[in-house]
Amino acid sequence: MRTASENALAVDQHTFDLTKIGDGLSVARSRAELERAATAGAMVVTAPPGTGKTTFVPPLIANVVAGREGADRIILTQPRRVAVRAAASRLAQLDGSALSERVGFTVRGERRVSARTQIEVVTPGVLIRRLLKDPGLEGVAAVVLDEVHERSVENDLLLGMLGELRTLREDLILVAMSATLNAGAVAQLLGGDGSAGGNGSVVSNGSVGSSVARIVDVPSALHPLQVDYVPFAGARLDRRGVTGEYLSHVADVAIAAQAESGSDALVFVPGAREVDEVVRLLGVRTDSLDVLPLHGRISSQEQDRAVRGRRADEPSRIVVSTDLAESALTVPGVQLVIDSGLAREVRRDTKRDMTGLVTVSASRSSAEQRAGRAARQGPGRTIRVYSEADFARMPVEAPPEILSADLLDAALVLAAWGAPGGRGLSLLTPPPAGAMDRAEHALHSLGLVDDSGRITEQGTQVSRLPIGVREACALLAGAAELGDAKLAAEIVAACAGDHRATDADLVGLLRQLRSGRAPGAKQWQHEARRLERLAREAVAGDGGIESASQHSARQRAESAEAAGTVVALARPDWIARRATTTGRAYLLASGTRAAIPEGSGLQGSEWLAVYEVQRAEGRAADGTGAVIRLAAPLSEEQAIHITGPLITYVRDARIESGRVRVRERRSLGAIPLSDTAVAPRDTDTGPAITAHLQEEGLAALRWTDSALSFRGRLALIHRELGTPWPDVTDTALLEQLEAFLGSDLRTHRPGSSITDIDVTSALRRLLPWPDAARMGELAPERLTLPSGGSARIDYREVTAQAGAPVVAAKLQELFGLAESPRLVSGLVPIQFHLLSPGGSPLAVTSDLASFWNGSYAQVRKEMRGRYPKHPWPEDPWSAQATALTNRRLRQ
Secondary structure (H helix, E strand, C coil), X not given: CCXXXXXXHHHHHHCCCHHHHCCCCHXXXXXXXXXXXXXXXXXXXXXXXXXXXXXXXXXXXXXXXXXXXXXXXXXXXXXXXXXXXHHHHHHHHHHCCCECCCEEEEECCEEECCCCCCEEEECHHHHHHHHHHCCCCCCEEEEEXXXXXXXXXXXXXXXXXXXXXXXXXCCCEEEEEECCCCHHHHHHHHCCXXXXXXXXXXXXXXXXXXXXXEEEECCCCCCCEEEEECCCCCCCEECCEECHHHHHHHHHHHHHHHHHHCCEEEEECCCHHHHHHHHHHHHHHCCCCEEEEECCCCCHHHHHHHHCCCCCCCCCEEEEECXXXXXXXXXXXXXXXXXXXXXXXXXXXXXXXXXXXXXXXXXXXXXXXHHHHHHCCCCEEEEECCCHHHHHHCCCCCCCHHHCCCCHHHHHHHHHHCCHHHCCCCCCCCCCHHHXXXXXHHHHHCCCECCCXXXXXXXXXXXXXXXXXXXXXXXXXHHHXXXXXXXXXXXXXXXXXXXXXCCCEHHHHHHHHHHCCCCCHHHHHHHHHHHHHHHHHHCCCCCCCCCHHHCCXXXXXXXXXHHHHHHHHHXXXXXXXECCCCCCEEEECCCCEEECCCCCCCCCCCEEEEEEEEECCHHHXXXXXXXXXXXXXXXXXXXXXXXXXXEEEEEEEEEECCEEEEEXXXXXXXXXXXXXXXCCXXXXXXXXXXXXXXXXXXXXXXXXXXXXXXXXXXXXXXXXXXXXXXXXCHHHHHHCHHHXXXXXXXXXXXXXXXXXXXXXXXXXXXXXXXXXXXXXXXCCCEEECCCCCEEEEECCCCCCCCCCCEEEEEHHHHCCCCCCCEECCXXXXXXXXXXXXXXXXXXXXXXXXXXXXXXXXXXXXXXXXXXXXXXXXXXXXXXXXXXXXXXXXXX
16 A cells, blocks of 8 residues: 555656646646536536637646556547547647656557557547457546537447446546537436536536536636628539539638738538548639648548648648548637538438438538638637528527437447347437348448347447448458458458548459559548458457468459448348349349449449449439449349348249149349249138239139128128128228138149139138027028928128118018018018019118008009919908919919
8 A cells, every 4th residue: 555645746747737737727727617517527628619628628637646556547538539549649749748648548459559658539430440459448447428419329339338337336437528518418418417507516406426427517718709600602512512603612712811911721621522622622712821721531641631720830721521520629820710600510311321421501500610710729710601681590509420420330239238239228319210120230241240139249349449330231241252361451442441532443443543643542441441450450360361361452352242241231121123224223232223433444344343423413423312322243143142131042932823833932132133933832812812802802702602702791790790700891801801701822733723713612711600500590601481382581782880681572471471581599580571472672671560551552553463373462461471373273
């Protein structure tokens, strides 16, 4: 055990000079409140851009935990790699230490930390994988999540995972920081309810202890900010994105405003393509300014150059940036901001199973943050290159990414965390059920989760790799399939990087990258080496990857086979087959149709392994609604070999011309492979008849008079008595086809037709036993007439709703019958169709008494002259009922 003096010395050696670091930062005025909140264990810090929260809060937390044994490292997250490096460099500079000593950073492919590092800056993805590998975060005293207002999927997952971790580790300090934020909701996730007071005050819900997340609202230094609007007269966007005319207008406004102010300027446009175009336009317009791009595709050296301070001997600068510089980064010396008012947002096309970035109007919150960049260090000016009406129409906040993103990576993280589908984990915004179901299904098809959604051993291995799920699967499976880790890594690096092939041909892109002619070739080489190392580490000792010297990477990469294999392993659901012999359209296994670009080197390939697809309209999409941006040729044998789980065999049994016809179809997802007529089996009969009757109705059966009568008898009894007598309506019979048609659905008789089914016998199967014995009593088939003869009772018009049993009989055979006989225990009277001796209808009645006393007299008057040989007595009540003539009666 250390003595008190030794502890004090250790603390002193590990503390940061907050007075020096906080000099000139408005956040430093809230130091006492921040320290009290940090001591409570969890806090939410809301502070506008320019207050210095990213610079000041992490060392403050480090001082709070200084001297702790076993856990004293602070993890600070930044949303992007350039922001990670910038934050770490700035903290190290203010501390007066070398980067990687007391302050270090870790990003994908680069780690600069040491045993002395107290503050480590990382991206959210790095921290997520660290949590999956070490759920307790051993050695970590605090986690500071910065810029959580951006609501990326990774930030949302981290809030939920760390909030859950804190229930097990009450000593872990959690801090969430943001320029704009629903602080109360975040406070609940991190440890309890909280509400913020103004002017840096801390207000909690009254609870005591580490279960409460306190809220600290840090006020900003108020520097004057002039906001002007210089709208563009034409269209900012068309179907292809940002118009060239608008970008030219942005460049003109930036040049004029910078010349007027003389200060460094920051121009916001939505994406890397627009950044590069505006940089080009500015370069054409001036040679006296230093024009710098800032986006994710440029090298780390170029990014660092854009965010470092300008030396006195350097010319004024215009930095053209995506939203990288919106909140997470400070570009020193900027007093002028030019805002295009546009942003990139994730949109998901669920119908085509595609996720992509679209250009939309930025949110008002985003526009305010961009404007604030001009007044962080003094008075500034913002020029919005759109109208005040456009600003008023902007959404208040950008939607959370989790609502529209492809959730495949998130689903694997959740499964690895023990919360498949997010079930049981508190999140700011629950993932959409449909999107999560699709993601979990994809994970299962890749063998990363089991039937219950729990992660498999392979899934655990993939979840710990610092790349996306599909890229990781392609890397590991591709290396094993090809026997060459280097080759697989090169292909995955070409797919996953920000490299573009104008004709979508991945093989051609690989050739260009290898030759060094393609933009970003150096970054590709660096990434390929990193991925190769990951692949070899992942399968170390398994013997799954042979020496690269045994497989010439260059020779194999030049062939389409290797690239197609690796891409197919990444996206088996996007294996595609040419839809027509002459067009550019392809059908993907997922069911989506997409076209290759005109003039593509892929033209003529029957099969493709597709890596990237984008929504598109017009000629480019060849009428499909989507265009293939990156793909490699594939053989049918490769496609079938790789996509075992997607291969389906379907026996399609149908009724054609009354008989069972069967075709056996083999498909790769939605892509048909073969279609062959085969002999029917017993197991085909039921599905074929069922499908036919569901489509055509019961009229497709042969309904004889006997069948119709039997159905009517059952319908009458069910209508009057209900259960257990069966409902025999079309709807009911279709719902119980197995009970109704029985063996007719289970046995195929060669040459037999659906019309051969004995419907009467089928209906008898539905009779309830032992009640069936009463059917003849309740609804008899025939009626004994007063004449001594009998007549068939016709039930064919009886339905579940209406209709009466009918007896057609000669009028003379019913003399003396006062009341119509009643069926179904006396509930339903028979309707009589009274006939002449020649069989012509005379009257219809269910009330014989009324007929004899009324209408009979008129009928007698009309008929006695026409049929004089038959009896027409004046008194039908006392006359003998007969089927005979007068002469036969007298004999």
